[in-house]
Every structure is written in C-alpha cells, then in structure tokens.
Amino acid sequence: xxxxxxxxxxxxxxxxLQGMLLFDGYRLTLQYQTADSMFGVLRxxxxxxxxxxETLVNVRYSGGFCWLAPNVQLRLSDFSVVAQVPAVEGGRLxxxxxxxxxxxxxxxVESLAAVCSERRFATLNAELDRMTASHPLGEARVSGRIKxxxxxxxxxxxx
Numbered sequence: 314x315x316x317x318x319x320x321x322x323x324x325x326x327x328x329x330l331q332g333m334l335l336f337d338g339y340r341l342t343l344q345y346q347t348a349d350s351m352f353g354v355l356r357x358x359x360x361x362x363x364x365x366x367e368t369l370v371n372v373r374y375s376g377g378f379c380w381l382a383p384n385v386q387l388r389l390s391d392f393s394v395v396a397q398v399p400a401v402e403g404g405r406l407x408x409x410x411x412x413x414x415x416x417x418x419x420x421x422v423e424s425l426a427a428v429c430s431e432r433r434f435a436t437l438n439a440e441l442d443r444m445t446a447s448h449p450l451g452e453a454r455v456s457g458r459i460k461x462x463x464x465x466x467x468x469x470x471x472x
Contacts, residue, residue: 314338315421319385319408323347323399330400334385334408336421338428341366347399362397364389369429370404374422376415383415384408385422 314337323330324347332345341364349355368391375384387406395401400408410418 315417315424317385317410317414317418317421319343319345319410321400321406321408322350326350328399330398334421336425338424339366340364341369341425343398345398360397362394364394365391366425366429366432368394369425372422372425372429374419381412383410383412383418385410385418 314335316333316335318332319334320329320331322328327350328347329350330345330347332343335342335344342361343364344359344361346359347357364387368389369387370390371386371388373386375386377383385408387408389395389401389404389406392404395404395406398406400406
C-alpha cells in the first residue's frame with residue numbers, strides 16, 4: 314500500500330486542502346480536509362473520495378521548479394468524481410508533495426500508472442476480441458487462415 318501526504322490551494326488561495334493520497338493496488342483514495350489559509354483554524358470535516366481507476370486519464374509525477382516543489386498530477390474523465398474535490402480545475406488535480414516524501418510519491422505514481430496501463434491493455438484486448446468476433450472473417454483474418462494476395466510486381470513482401 315502506498316500513501317503520500319499531499320496538499321494544494323483551494324478557493325482561489327483562501328483555503329488549503331491537506332490530506333493523504335492512498336493506493337492499495339486496486340483503489341485510489343483521496344482523504345482530505347480543507348482549512349483556511351490565514352490561520353488554519355477553520356477546518357472542514359475529514360472527507361474521503363474513492364477515485365475509480367477507469368476514470369483516471371493520466372497520472373504524472375513532476376519535480377516542480379528546480380526539483381524542489383514535487384507534485385502529483387491527476388487528470389480525470391468523470392465530472393461527478395471531479396466535482397467532489399474543491400481544488401480541481403478542468404478535470405485536473407495538482408497535489409503538492411513535501412520534498413521529503415518525493416520518493417514515496419514517485420513510487421505511488423509508477424505503481425498507479427502500471428495498473429492503469431494493464432487495465433487499458435485488458436480493455437483493448439477485450440474490445441479487439443469483440444470486434445473480431447462480430448466480423449464474419451475476423452477470426453480467420455487474425456489467425457492467418459486467409460490467403461493474402463501476392464504483392465504487385467516490383468514490390469517485395471515484408472516478413
């Protein structure tokens with residue numbers, strides 16, 4: 314399980330989101346609490362949002378300016394998930410990470426990106442299987458049972 318403490322500005326800089334980004338290999342969860350930026354006295358109740366991996370379009374780790382301000386950037390495709398977090402702009406969530414937690418953040422992002430890639434690969438394979446099954450010559454075309462006509466004269470066949 315990966316967990317990284319994160320924070321970001323909200324409400325035009327008048328508020329701050331502080332929380333934890335958690336990834337256990339199957340679920341991405343953001344636990345957070347908002348507070349005012351001036352004194353930090355006014356705090357919201359802790360909230361938890363589970364971000365479905367299928368809504369995750371892109372996840373990225375960035376070192377920030379001169380590698381001193383690392384952050385994790387999430388881009389989501391589902392507005393209902395995006396609308397629950399006060400710091401999201403245009404489907405993107407940029408979470409700052411302390412410099413001392415940068416290695417944990419990088420590991421979380423690498424693991425999350427790998428799982429998302431595997432899910433996309435499985436989805437594309439299933440879709441390809443569905444498409445070839447619905448085509449009358451789909452399976453034969455994939456398996457190579459259809460004879461391919463010879464190339465035109467003057468052109469060589471690539472193997």
